[in-house]
Structure formats: structure tokens, C-alpha cells
Amino acid sequence: MQLVSLDDIRAAAGRVRGQVLRTPLLPAPWADSDRPLWLKPELLQVIGAFKLRGAVNALAALGERATGQGSARQHVVAYSSGNHAQAMAYAARQLGAPAHIVMPEGTPQVKVDGTRRYGAEVVLVPLAERESTAYRLVDELGAVLVPPFDHPDIIAGQGTAGLEIGEDLPDVELVLVPVSGGGLASGVGTAVKALCPNATVIGVEPELAADAADSLRAGHIVEWPAQDRARTIADGLRAQPSELTFAHLQAVLDDIVTVSDDEIREAMRVLATGSRLIAEPSGAVPLAAYLYRADDLPRGRTVVVLSGGNVDRAMLADVLG
Amino acid sequence: MQLVSLDDIRAAAGRVRGQVLRTPLLPAPWADSDRPLWLKPELLQVIGAFKLRGAVNALAALGERATGQGSARQHVVAYSSGNHAQAMAYAARQLGAPAHIVMPEGTPQVKVDGTRRYGAEVVLVPLAERESTAYRLVDELGAVLVPPFDHPDIIAGQGTAGLEIGEDLPDVELVLVPVSGGGLASGVGTAVKALCPNATVIGVEPELAADAADSLRAGHIVEWPAQDRARTIADGLRAQPSELTFAHLQAVLDDIVTVSDDEIREAMRVLATGSRLIAEPSGAVPLAAYLYRADDLPRGRTVVVLSGGNVDRAMLADVLG
Numbered sequence: 001m002q003l004v005s006l007d008d009i010r011a012a013a014g015r016v017r018g019q020v021l022r023t024p025l026l027p028a029p030w031a032d033s034d035r036p037l038w039l040k041p042e043l044l045q046v047i048g049a050f051k052l053r054g055a056v057n058a059l060a061a062l063g064e065r066a067t068g069q070g071s072a073r074q075h076v077v078a079y080s081s082g083n084h085a086q087a088m089a090y091a092a093r094q095l096g097a098p099a100h101i102v103m104p105e106g107t108p109q110v111k112v113d114g115t116r117r118y119g120a121e122v123v124l125v126p127l128a129e130r131e132s133t134a135y136r137l138v139d140e141l142g143a144v145l146v147p148p149f150d151h152p153d154i155i156a157g158q159g160t161a162g163l164e165i166g167e168d169l170p171d172v173e174l175v176l177v178p179v180s181g182g183g184l185a186s187g188v189g190t191a192v193k194a195l196c197p198n199a200t201v202i203g204v205e206p207e208l209a210a211d212a213a214d215s216l217r218a219g220h221i222v223e224w225p226a227q228d229r230a231r232t233i234a235d236g237l238r239a240q241p242s243e244l245t246f247a248h249l250q251a252v253l254d255d256i257v258t259v260s261d262d263e264i265r266e267a268m269r270v271l272a273t274g275s276r277l278i279a280e281p282s283g284a285v286p287l288a289a290y291l292y293r294a295d296d297l298p299r300g301r302t303v304v305v306l307s308g309g310n311v312d313r314a315m316l317a318d319v320l321g
Numbered sequence: 322m323q324l325v326s327l328d329d330i331r332a333a334a335g336r337v338r339g340q341v342l343r344t345p346l347l348p349a350p351w352a353d354s355d356r357p358l359w360l361k362p363e364l365l366q367v368i369g370a371f372k373l374r375g376a377v378n379a380l381a382a383l384g385e386r387a388t389g390q391g392s393a394r395q396h397v398v399a400y401s402s403g404n405h406a407q408a409m410a411y412a413a414r415q416l417g418a419p420a421h422i423v424m425p426e427g428t429p430q431v432k433v434d435g436t437r438r439y440g441a442e443v444v445l446v447p448l449a450e451r452e453s454t455a456y457r458l459v460d461e462l463g464a465v466l467v468p469p470f471d472h473p474d475i476i477a478g479q480g481t482a483g484l485e486i487g488e489d490l491p492d493v494e495l496v497l498v499p500v501s502g503g504g505l506a507s508g509v510g511t512a513v514k515a516l517c518p519n520a521t522v523i524g525v526e527p528e529l530a531a532d533a534a535d536s537l538r539a540g541h542i543v544e545w546p547a548q549d550r551a552r553t554i555a556d557g558l559r560a561q562p563s564e565l566t567f568a569h570l571q572a573v574l575d576d577i578v579t580v581s582d583d584e585i586r587e588a589m590r591v592l593a594t595g596s597r598l599i600a601e602p603s604g605a606v607p608l609a610a611y612l613y614r615a616d617d618l619p620r621g622r623t624v625v626v627l628s629g630g631n632v633d634r635a636m637l638a639d640v641l642g
Contacts, residue, residue, distance in 0.1 A: 024342060027367050029411075029438065041365075043597045046348050090350075117350065272637065276364045276599040276630030309597035313641060316593065321638040 001247050004152050006194040009159035009187065012053070015060040016160055019094055020053050021045050023161070025168050025303065030274040035174075035299045037290060039275060040165060043283055043309030047114075049236075050161055050184055050307050051087035051148070057157030058146050059088075059095045073097055075143035079134040081107040082236055083308055084148040089120035100143065102134045110312060149183030150242035159187025165303050166195030173300030176286035178307050179203035179212045179256060180237040182245030188305060189252030200298050203249065203256040204289040206264065208232035211240045212249065213256040221246050233261045236282030236308060257296050259288035267291055268319050271306070280311040322568050325473050327515040330480035330508065333374075336381040337481055340415055341374050342366050344482070346489050346624065351595040356495075356620045358611060360596060361486060364604055364630030368435075370557075371482055371505055371628050372408035372469070378478030379467050380409075380416045394418055396464035400455040402428040403557060404629055405469040410441030421464065423455045431633060470504030471563035480508025486624050487516030494621030497607035499628050500524035500533045500577060501558040503566030509626060510573030521619050524570065524577040525610040527585065529553035532561045533570065534577040542567050554582045557603030557629060578617050580609035588612055589640050592627070601632040 023041050031037035042050035059076060066074055078088040079102040092099035099120040103112060104127040115122050125133045138145050147154065165172060165188070175192050179185045189201045205213050208231040211224040221241065229238040241249060249256075259267075264281050267288035271277045279287070286304045289297065344362050352358035363371035380397060387395055399409040400423040413420035420441040424433060425448040436443050446454045459466050468475065486493060486509070496513050500506045510522045526534050529552040532545040542562065550559040562570060570577075580588075585602050588609035592598045600608070607625045610618065 021345060021347070024345065024365070026342070026365060029367050044345070044347060044362075046350050048597055269634070272599055273634050276369055278593055278597040278599060313590070313594050317638060317642040320634055321642060 001244065003248055003251060004155045004159065004187065004190055006191060008152065008156040009163050009191050012057040012153070012156040013160045013163055016053055016056045016157060019056045019091070020160070022164060025165070026275060028275055030270070032294070035302050038169060038303045039277070040161060040303055040305045041277055042161060042305060042307050043277060043279055047083065047086040047090050048308055048310040049083035049087065050158055051083040052090060053160050054154035054157035054183060055084070055087035055091035055146065056094065058151060058153040059091050059097060061153045062144055063095060075100065075141040077102070077134050077137045077141070077143045077145045078148070079103070079130045080148055081111060083310060085111065085115045086118065088146060089115045089118035093119045100137050100141070102130050102137070104130055108312070149181030149239070150244055152244070154183050155187045155245065155248065157187070158184040159191045161305060162188030162191030163195070166192055169301065169303060170196060171301060172196055172199050172303050174298050174302040175199060175201045175305070176204055176289050176302065177201065177305045178237055178282055178285045179205050179249065180282070181239040182212065182241035182249050184305070184307060185253060186245045186248030190248060193252050200254045201252055202289070202297065203253045204286045205256055205258050206232035206234045206237055206285060207258040207260050209234070209238055210258045213258055215241065215246060216249060216253065216256050234264055234282040234285055236280060237285060257289050257293045259285060259292060263288040263292045265319050272320055277306065278309050278311065278316060279306050280308050283308040322565065324569055324572060325476045325480065325508065325511055327512060329473065329477040330484050330512050333378040333474070333477040334481045334484055337374055337377045337478060340377045340412070341481070343485060346486070347596060349596055351591070353615070356623050359490060359624045360598070361482060361624055361626045362598055363482060363626060363628050364598060364600055368404065368407040368411050369629055369631040370404035370408065371479060372404040373411060374481050375475035375478035375504060376405070376408040376412035376467065377415065379472060379474040380412050380418060382474045383465055384416060396421065396462040398423070398455050398458045398462070398464045398466045399469070400424070400451045401469055402432060404631060406432065406436045407439065409467060410436045410439035414440045421458050421462070423451050423458070425451055429633070470502030470560070471565055473565070475504050476508045476566065476569065478508070479505045480512045482626060483509035483512030484516070487513055490622065490624060491517060492622060493517055493520050493624050495619050495623040496520060496522045496626070497525055497610050497623065498522065498626045499558055499603055499606045500526050500570065501603070502560040503533065503562035503570050505626070505628060506574060507566045507569030511569060514573050521575045522573055523610070523618065524574045525607045526577055526579050527553035527555045527558055527606060528579040528581050530555070530559055531579045534579055536562065536567060537570060537574065537577050555585055555603040555606055557601060558606060578610050578614045580606060580613060584609040584613045586640050593641055598627065599630045599632065599637060600627050601629050604629040
């Protein structure tokens with residue numbers, strides 16, 4: 001299987017420049033002195049999550065390949081109720097492509113509104129018809145389906161966050177990154193291992209959705225029932241890797257550690273009071289590992305990727321209260 | 322009176338580089354379409370506020386002037402219970418100067434601890450003895466007192482935020498900046514007016530501490546009793562300009578508008594849910610003007626300076642709840 005390379009990620013960096021925030025590394029003065037900590041705040045992206053990197057890269061790469069095929073604008077389709085939906089909507093508007101986002105009925109209105117705000121057409125269907133509706137739209141419109149993680153262009157796009165870490169802190173010793181479908185961990189791990197071969201890259205999962213940790217140990221994909229994965233508060237980490245992302249995780253992750261939902265909540269509080277940032281539960285997962293799995297981690301200069309911050313106010317007030 | 326110039330601010334930018342975060346301009350997708358909004362998140366500075374810019378510049382400039390006077394390390398003294406205390410403590414540690422911070426008894430422990438964390442000696446005294454203690458330390462130690470705003474080096478340091486705005490968004494049409502002692506507004510206004518002569522720069526104050534608004538209208542400093550200024554929730558905006566900063570405000574501000582405490586709280590909520598940032602009340606004041614004083618402001622590309630984010634968790638939970 002062909003894995004995404006550093007060159008692919010560098011090409012992605014060229015495509016996303018100016019469309020995606022180059023997030024700064026923020027030093028955390030409340031960290032332990034023998035393992036200084038920097039935060040990579042992807043929650044500052046305009047849509048609130050790293051997903052914009054992959055979406056912009058995928059659509060821009062699509063545009064490059066379509067050059068010479070006439071000027072008809074390529075329609076794009078995605079199915080997602082999460083950050084990928086808003087990322088696709090925003091990226092499509094930036095690049096001038098009509099976007100159709102299929103969402104399950106019952107998706108919180110705030111997420112539907114957020115996606116429509118960027119001009120995407122939202123198609124609400126019963127959960128079971130989500131995929132079939134997306135493929136029907138692809139056929140009807142001659143559109144391209146952009147998956148949330150199972151694609152080299154998505155992995156390369158997410159990897160631009162790792163490229164920035166390697167450029168900004170070349171002597172980084174440990175990078176902690178959340179794992180769900182594995183697009184972010186695959187891309188960041190690939191870039192960091194290529195630029196900083198001595199750095200350890202560790203994935204972090206919720207205990208309640210630890211399918212990737214099980215899979216890495218077993219050496220093959222271990223499926224967890226969706227209803228089990230749905231238990232964690234970290235609603236962005238309930239997907240599981242594809243064959244493509246799992247092959248990357250095997251190649252670039254040194255380990256996966258897991259954290260409890262209580263530890264995730266506490267990490268959200270530490271971020272809010274210590275660094276004035278609001279992470280969604282999924283975004284706080286790697287910080288929970290830094291705080292509560294110190295014995296399982298190498299000491300030294302550490303970067304934690306805060307993947308997203310889209311949390312509704314009621315949950316936030318509950319966590320902070 | 323000699324005012325701080327763009328050249329002074331450029332010199333300050335050279336001194337603070339690498340010591341202070343060059344904060345990105347964050348687009349706010351929830352803004353009105355005819356007046357797009359960018360946030361300048363000074364709350365992301367390591368000490369949680371812009372004050373680090375002035376403190377680092379003042380201490381570095383002090384070091385330059387002392388060159389050739391032997392190698393004895395210059396002690397520095399400040400009196401503050403707020404963000405200036407932590408800024409001075411952090412800046413002094415970075416530059417290798419012993420710092421002594423005089424704080425009134427009763428200062429919240431979190432602020433005392435935050436200042437000590439950076440290695441400063443905290444001297445707790447009754448409120449009435451704060452200044453006299455600081456001057457005694459200056460005499461005893463041969464130290465230098467660094468004031469929170471009433472000094473050209475502080476104004477030039479804070480102005481580096483304005484320099485960055487002018488560099489990153491040269492066609493900015495409106496900059497909203499909070500006004501208290503006036504160091505930030507003086508520096509930012511000076512830089513923005515020099516780089517973007519067509520931009521409007523408007524200061525924002527709480528209605529409950531609107532002494533600078535009164536002063537600007539009267540054409541001379543109008544004093545408000547300290548107990549009146551103490552009413553606003555925006556605890557960072559209770560100081561009043563000095564002659565030096567007032568001269569700058571007269572020169573560079575087009576106007577000052579005021580906002581209510583309820584509007585400040587609502588602006589904190591909008592920031593948290595819309596942009597995943599925690600501002601302290603003072604830091605949210607200019608956004609409150611954007612949200613609730615639209616009729617008093619020119620339309621067009623707007624930058625709001627989010628000056629700080631040091632708010633305790635109880636207040637935060639109360640505001641967000």
C-alpha cells in the first residue's frame with residue numbers, strides 16, 4: 001500500500017497556504033519543568049478544527065487534476081455531522097465548488113446552521129440513508145465524494161500540522177495526537193517522523209473508544225461495535241481507522257495510550273483556566289494523556305495537538321462549573 | 322511633550338521578537354458580512370495578556386542603556402495586582418533581572434502564585450503602602466521602577482500589537498481597542514495611524530469607568546473617583562490615563578465609545594462559543610462595542626484587540642452558565 005510521504009505533505013502545505021491558519025505553538029507555563037509543553041491549537045482554525053487542512057488540500061488537489069477538463073465547476077459531496085461537514089462547506093466556498101453535505105436527521109441545529117453558513121446545501125436524511133444518499137448525489141451531479149479521513153489527500157492535508165510542528169520546534173521529543181479515523185495521526189506522525197526522527201509520536205484515545213489501541217497491539221484492525229464507541233464524551237473520536245489510515249498508524253505511531261472521560265473533562269478545565277482555550281472533549285484528549293499518563297510517556301519537550309473546539313455552551317458550562 | 326513614534330515601536334518590535342507571541346489575526350465567521358471581523362488574541366500571550374509586550378520592551382531597553390555600566394544585574398520593581406505583575410515577573414526572568422513585585426494584601430492567591438511561578442519575589446503590603454514600599458525597594462536595591470503604562474517604553478512595547486495589525490491587514494478600516502491607563506490604546510493607535518492612515522481607531526471603555534471618554538470630550542483629564550471606576554466587571558480597565566498616555570489618546574483616537582457590563586458578559590459568551598477563546602471581561606470590551614455599538618462605528622474591515630484572558634473559573638462558569 002502506498003503511504004503518504006513528506007513530499008505529499010509539503011505539496012499540501014503549498015495548497016493550504018493562505019486558506020488555513022498556520023497555528024502558533026503556544027508554550028504552557030503550567031507544565032512540568034522537566035517536560036515543557038507546547039500546545040498546537042487547531043481549535044483556532046476558522047471552523048474550529050484541523051479538518052479544514054484536509055478538506056482544502058483535497059479540493060485543491062481535485063481542482064489541479066481537473067485542469068484542462070473544461071470550466072464546469074466540480075460539485076463535491078460529503079457525509080458528516082461533525083467538523084468535516086463545516087470544513088468541506090468552508091473549503092468548497094473558498095475554492096468556488098458547490099458543496100452538498102448529507103447529514104443525519106437529528107443533527108444538532110447548530111451544526112446544520114454552521115454548515116449552511118458557508119453556503120453548502122445540507123441534505124437531511126435518516127441515518128441509515130446517509131451513505132446511499134451521498135452516492136446518489138455523486139451519480140446525479142457527476143460530483144466527487146470527499147471522505148473524512150480515508151484518502152491520501154486528506155491525510156496529507158492534516159499532515160501540514162505536523163510539518164509546522166517540525167519547522168517550529170525541530171528538537172521536539174514527544175508529540176501527542178488524538179486518534180479516531182486516524183487521518184490526523186497518520187499525517188502528523190508522517191511529517192514529524194520525517195523531520196524529527198528522534199521524536200516519539202504517541203496517539204491518544206478515550207478508554208471508551210479504544211479500538212485503534214487494540215488494533216495496534218493486535219497488528220490488525222480490531223472492530224468495536226459502534227454503540228460501544230458512542231459512549232465516550234469525545235464525540236469526535238468515535239470513528240475507527242480504515243485500512244489506509246491503519247497502515248500509516250502502524251508505520252508512524254510508537255504507541256497509543258488511553259484516557260478516561262473524567263480525565264478528558266479535567267483537561268478541558270486546565271486548558272480553559274491555564275491557557276484560555278476552549279477545546280471540545282476530543283480536542284482535550286491528548287492533553288489528558290500529558291496530565292495523567294506521565295509515567296507511560298517519555299519526558300522532554302512535548303507538543304499536544306488540540307484538534308478542535310466545537311463544543312456547545314451547555315456542555316462547556318457543565319464542565320467548567 | 323514627546324510622543325512615541327512609529328520608529329520607537331519598530332525598535333520595540335525588534336526587542337520583543339522571540340520573547341512575545343506574534344499573535345495571528347483570527348477571522349470571525351460569525352461577523353456581519355458588511356463589516357468582516359478579525360480578532361487579535363493577545364489573551365494567547367503566555368501570561369494571558371498584552372502586557373508582556375511593554376514589560377519585555379521596557380526591560381530590554383533598560384538593559385541596552387545600562388551597557389557599559391558593569392555586569393551587576395539590574396533589579397526591577399513593579400507594583401501591580403494584575404496582568405502587569407505577571408508580565409514583569411515573566412519578562413524579568415527571560416532577561417535575567419531579579420524582579421520584586423509589590424502587591425496589596427488580599428490579592429487573589431492565584432495571581433500571587435502566578436507571579437511567583439516566574440521567579441519574582443512578591444512583597445505583600447497593605448494597599449496604602451504599595452507605592453511607598455515600591456519606592457523604598459528602588460532606593461534599597463538601586464532598582465528601577467517599571468510602571469504599568471506611564472512610560473514611553475511601555476507604550477512602544479504595547480504598540481507592537483498595532484504594528485502587527487498594520488502588517489497583516491494593511492487595508493484595515495477600523496480598530497477597536499480597550500482603554501484603561503491607555504498604554505495599549507496609545508501604542509496601537511500610534512502604529513495603526515502611521516501604517517494605515519485611512520483607518521479609524523476607536524477606544525472602548527466600560528460605561529462604569531468611562532473617565533477617558535469624558536476626558537477626550539472635555540479636552541483635558543477628567544478624574545473619576547476610584548470607587549466609581551471599581552464598579553465595572555472589567556477589573557483590568559479601572560485605571561485612568563496619565564498625562565503621557567492622554568496626550569497620545571488625543572493624538573491617535575478618533576473616538577471612545579462605552580459599553581455596559583451586560584454587553585461585556587455577552588461578548589465573552591460570543592467569543593467562547595463562536596471562536597473558542599476565553600477573554601477576561603476587560604478583554605471582551607472592544608468586541609462588545611462591535612456587537613452593540615454598530616451604529617456608532619464605521620462599517621468595513623474591523624480588528625478587535627482581545628487584550629487579555631485572565632479570569633477565574635467561577636466567574637467564567639457564571640458568565641457561560
